[in-house]
Amino acid sequence: MQTLTMTRFLTALLVWTLMAPGSGGRGRGTAWPTHTACRNEGLEVLYQSCDPLQDFGFSVDQCSKQLKPNLRIRLGIILREDIRELYLDISLISKGTSVLHYSYPICEADLPKFSFCGKKKGEQVYYAGPVNNPGFEIFKGEYQILLELYNEKRATVACANATVICS
Amino acid sequence: MAPEVSCCFLVVLLSASCEVITSSDQMCIEKEANRIYNCENLGLSEIPDTLPNTTEFLEFSFNFLPTIQNTTFSGLINLIFLDLTRCQINWIHENAFQSHPQLSTLVLTGNPLIFVAETALNGPKSLKHLFLIQTGIFSLEFIPAHNLKNLESLHLGSNHISSIKFPKDFPTGNLKVLDFQNNVIHYLSREDMDSLKPATKLSLNFNGNDIQGIEPGAFQSMVFQSLNFGGTVNLSVIFSGLHNSTIQSLWLGTFEDTEDQDLSSSMFEGLCEISVESMNLQKHSFSSLSSATFQCFTHLQELDLTGNHLKELPPGIKGMNSLKKLVLNVNKFEQLCQINADSFPSLTHLYIKGNIKKLQLGAGCLEKLENLQKLDLSHNDIEASDCCNLQLKNLSHLQSLNLSYNEALGLRNEAFKACPQLKLLDLAFTQLHINFPQSPFQNLHLLQVLNLSHCFLDTSNQYLLAGLPNLRHLNLQGNRFQDGNIPKTNLFQMVGSLEILVLSSCDLSFIDQEAFHGLGNMIHVDLSHNNLTSSSINALSQLKGTYLSLASNSICIIPPHLLPILSQQNIINLSHNPLDCTCSNIHFLTWYKENVQKLEDFKELRCANPPPLQGVQLSDVTLSCGITAVGTFFLTVFLFLLAALLIYVIKFFLRWKYQHL
Numbered sequence: 001m002q003t004l005t006m007t008r009f010l011t012a013l014l015v016w017t018l019m020a021p022g023s024g025g026r027g028r029g030t031a032w033p034t035h036t037a038c039r040n041e042g043l044e045v046l047y048q049s050c051d052p053l054q055d056f057g058f059s060v061d062q063c064s065k066q067l068k069p070n071l072r073i074r075l076g077i078i079l080r081e082d083i084r085e086l087y088l089d090i091s092l093i094s095k096g097t098s099v100l101h102y103s104y105p106i107c108e109a110d111l112p113k114f115s116f117c118g119k120k121k122g123e124q125v126y127y128a129g130p131v132n133n134p135g136f137e138i139f140k141g142e143y144q145i146l147l148e149l150y151n152e153k154r155a156t157v158a159c160a161n162a163t164v165i166c167s
Numbered sequence: 168m169a170p171e172v173s174c175c176f177l178v179v180l181l182s183a184s185c186e187v188i189t190s191s192d193q194m195c196i197e198k199e200a201n202r203i204y205n206c207e208n209l210g211l212s213e214i215p216d217t218l219p220n221t222t223e224f225l226e227f228s229f230n231f232l233p234t235i236q237n238t239t240f241s242g243l244i245n246l247i248f249l250d251l252t253r254c255q256i257n258w259i260h261e262n263a264f265q266s267h268p269q270l271s272t273l274v275l276t277g278n279p280l281i282f283v284a285e286t287a288l289n290g291p292k293s294l295k296h297l298f299l300i301q302t303g304i305f306s307l308e309f310i311p312a313h314n315l316k317n318l319e320s321l322h323l324g325s326n327h328i329s330s331i332k333f334p335k336d337f338p339t340g341n342l343k344v345l346d347f348q349n350n351v352i353h354y355l356s357r358e359d360m361d362s363l364k365p366a367t368k369l370s371l372n373f374n375g376n377d378i379q380g381i382e383p384g385a386f387q388s389m390v391f392q393s394l395n396f397g398g399t400v401n402l403s404v405i406f407s408g409l410h411n412s413t414i415q416s417l418w419l420g421t422f423e424d425t426e427d428q429d430l431s432s433s434m435f436e437g438l439c440e441i442s443v444e445s446m447n448l449q450k451h452s453f454s455s456l457s458s459a460t461f462q463c464f465t466h467l468q469e470l471d472l473t474g475n476h477l478k479e480l481p482p483g484i485k486g487m488n489s490l491k492k493l494v495l496n497v498n499k500f501e502q503l504c505q506i507n508a509d510s511f512p513s514l515t516h517l518y519i520k521g522n523i524k525k526l527q528l529g530a531g532c533l534e535k536l537e538n539l540q541k542l543d544l545s546h547n548d549i550e551a552s553d554c555c556n557l558q559l560k561n562l563s564h565l566q567s568l569n570l571s572y573n574e575a576l577g578l579r580n581e582a583f584k585a586c587p588q589l590k591l592l593d594l595a596f597t598q599l600h601i602n603f604p605q606s607p608f609q610n611l612h613l614l615q616v617l618n619l620s621h622c623f624l625d626t627s628n629q630y631l632l633a634g635l636p637n638l639r640h641l642n643l644q645g646n647r648f649q650d651g652n653i654p655k656t657n658l659f660q661m662v663g664s665l666e667i668l669v670l671s672s673c674d675l676s677f678i679d680q681e682a683f684h685g686l687g688n689m690i691h692v693d694l695s696h697n698n699l700t701s702s703s704i705n706a707l708s709q710l711k712g713t714y715l716s717l718a719s720n721s722i723c724i725i726p727p728h729l730l731p732i733l734s735q736q737n738i739i740n741l742s743h744n745p746l747d748c749t750c751s752n753i754h755f756l757t758w759y760k761e762n763v764q765k766l767e768d769f770k771e772l773r774c775a776n777p778p779p780l781q782g783v784q785l786s787d788v789t790l791s792c793g794i795t796a797v798g799t800f801f802l803t804v805f806l807f808l809l810a811a812l813l814i815y816v817i818k819f820f821l822r823w824k825y826q827h828l
Contacts, residue, residue, distance in 0.1 A: 080229070112397075114423055119325070123301050
């Protein structure tokens, strides 16, 4: 009886593992390509979308170890959610553990900071402009950064695994 | 050998027969049976046959429907809401929605529309909301106007529209919301606006258009619910253009990524000729701020100056006697007195949130605001060793006070004596220094809601909550209790009127059986994210008909005598506990099956034990702990064999003994 039960359990598990990657739309199960956000004089920023549904485009205009304040970026993405409210979570990961976690509101109902705030699901966003960051120096090493954009329903708008290599 | 065999045998006899059912449905998600379906992101090129014809709400975005014709949705005749966002639609042919009389909302956002047939939108008896955002529209003539007489909202954002002039036959009479965000409209003429004259109480959105000119008189004697000119550089164009109009809410803010021009006093001259109730100027800068800047603000009821780089408001602003609501969030004040509150004697709502500098409350800075009902001073790094009577002097009508997300505050007895009418007090994430046995909230007779989450409270002070006869809602999330215990004598004895109590993330490991005695009105108890085991459930025996959350605790086995306590509650959340799915927990597992309708988040009730069932949903586990028919058979055979063996051994022993006589 036990063996029968175990067999059924294992069969179900096998069926599930076989079916799971195939469920849902295209792109699931396969990773998006890694892009270069910038590469310049000893600093390289690579990123990969971790949203299973879609990729996005991102670049930083200046790229230097002495990071300037108010960097200009370019970002192109299709919204899969309304962004009346939009928040950014940044996690700095070193050797698999989160070292620093930071959350920043980009669009709020009572303070839409950027002109794209309030865009609707299905709209395309192309943003080329400043990001209001402080300036700081990047020390030598390799850093993993997880960035996530999400709205008030905690639905993912964008997700990126970034690697910063400073040599 | 023998004990091993029998052990194995016993395991076979008593082992749970478990079943795991996993279904992986690739099709649409049923959100409400026969009514609401979600088919997003499935790459479908037609409507699945599996959808019932009773479907009313269909989310079909991110699929593939290049052409829509009258057969496309013909099976779903009861549609009320249809979302076709980003379905790569090029063509909408004649009578596409002919058989959908109920259709009220149609979302076509993000489709590269080439042509929409003249009769494409015929059919719905009352189409109310139409979304044509980013569909490549250049001209309003593109929209077939035939069947739009009931339209209440029309969303035309992110297109290439340069003129808002509607075609002659376009019915605008019922429009309430008209959204032109992010188009290329630079000029508004009288003729343009005339086509909107039939609409009453319209909300019109020109955010992200940079209006450079308005024909004089274009808005003459028109009445609007709201007007949004967000991101417009030259505000004097707007003010002079809106001459003689009536606007409930006027949004003129700008953004971080928009070129900005400093606001001067002369820019606001046109405001004297407009009737505006509420105005937002977020993220602008004033070139030189004086009392004269505000001379045309006299009729305003609400003013929002969020992120205006303000270091102070000039003293002696005349004529803002009627201002009711003032928002000064994200500015650069150093002292609360720098807002010169005397200028706004009628103020009922004041928001100073997220000040960029550390804000000092000073003494009596708001004492002239006798009518103030709501005050938000959150996220300001406020620090005060003796709060808050001097700081909030004379605010005797204050009902709602938000001091959350600040630095440390020292509170003594009757710390809020200055505002005896308080109904809501939010101190979340502000460290509070309260010495034993002080009662800082004493005499807040009307206080109903008190948020003390993450305040680093000394919870052993049983007088902490004294003097709150009407307190209904208490949040103590993230505060520690000594040794993780809530003892018999505790601070809750003072607040017998409590209805909602939040004690999540308090590192609790035990609650005394009588800890909640006297809390007879409770309707909502949140004990989630602690280390409670089932032994603490006894403390809840007084509660009946409540919402009870025990999610994310350390509950493994719930013995039968505790199940009636759970049964008498209304809704229970037991998700994310390391539940035991062996026969030692059979009573609870049986109870679970009978009470699924009471369990919130029941899909997250998972087994932690035994190892083969780890992570499996409780709903997928069937445990049979009695001896089954097969078990009985094996047991009989086993006993029979044992008897035979015994007889044989006895026989052998007797023979051996006999032989050795």
